[in-house]
Amino acid sequence: MTGIRTVPLTEADDNMAETRTATVACPFCETLNRVDLSRIGQHPKCGKCGKPILLDRPIAVSDASFDRVTADTTVPVLVDFYADWCGPCKIMAPLLDDVARRKSGEVLVTKLDTDKNPATGMRFGIRGIPTLILFRQGKEVGRRVGAVPAADIESLLNAS
Numbered sequence: 001m002t003g004i005r006t007v008p009l010t011e012a013d014d015n016m017a018e019t020r021t022a023t024v025a026c027p028f029c030e031t032l033n034r035v036d037l038s039r040i041g042q043h044p045k046c047g048k049c050g051k052p053i054l055l056d057r058p059i060a061v062s063d064a065s066f067d068r069v070t071a072d073t074t075v076p077v078l079v080d081f082y083a084d085w086c087g088p089c090k091i092m093a094p095l096l097d098d099v100a101r102r103k104s105g106e107v108l109v110t111k112l113d114t115d116k117n118p119a120t121g122m123r124f125g126i127r128g129i130p131t132l133i134l135f136r137q138g139k140e141v142g143r144r145v146g147a148v149p150a151a152d153i154e155s156l157l158n159a160s
Contacts, residue, residue: 019036019038020074020075020105022069022075022108023073024055024059024108025062026046026049027054027059027060029048029051032065032068034072035053035055037075037105037106038105040104055100055108056100056101057101057109058096058100059111060110060113061110062112063118063119066079070138075106075107076106076135076136076157077135078096078099078109078110078132078153078157079110079112079132080092080110080112080130081112081121081124082111082112083113083114083129086129086130088129088130088147089147092130092132096111096153098150107157128146130147131144131145132148132156134156134159142156
């Protein structure tokens with residue numbers, strides 16, 4: 001089966017906003033792509049380099065891509081503010097992997113390394129990691145700090 005190609009945002013058509021879409025950076029070339037979430041089963045690919053964009057796992061965001069990803073995605077965006085050296089962050093990773101897999105197409109699960117991207121962490125007052133923040137249309141609608149059980153993640157996702 002051939003995968004669908006996504007469209008780099010510089011070429012994206014504005015009528016895509018009526019469907020469930022996510023804006024994500026390609027993990028290979030960092031080009032921002034708008035992905036039609038109703039078609040993720042067709043294996044989206046980067047519109048620039050053609051490599052796969054896998055949305056069934058957390059997607060990395062950076063200081064540079066954060067605002068576009070959270071504001072331009074039509075489904076809720078769950079951001080995991082973490083650091084590689086953080087023990088509780090490592091405990092949360094499999095839970096977030098599970099959420100990304102189960103909610104693929106309904107919620108975009110992302111991760112932001114606070115050591116490599118300090119500006120966004122400072123902007124949102126991140127004092128402890130892991131911190132999970134849920135965004136809808138670019139606005140924070142819920143937050144959990146520290147390692148939390150799966151039930152707390154589910155209640156955060158149901159926040160309005």
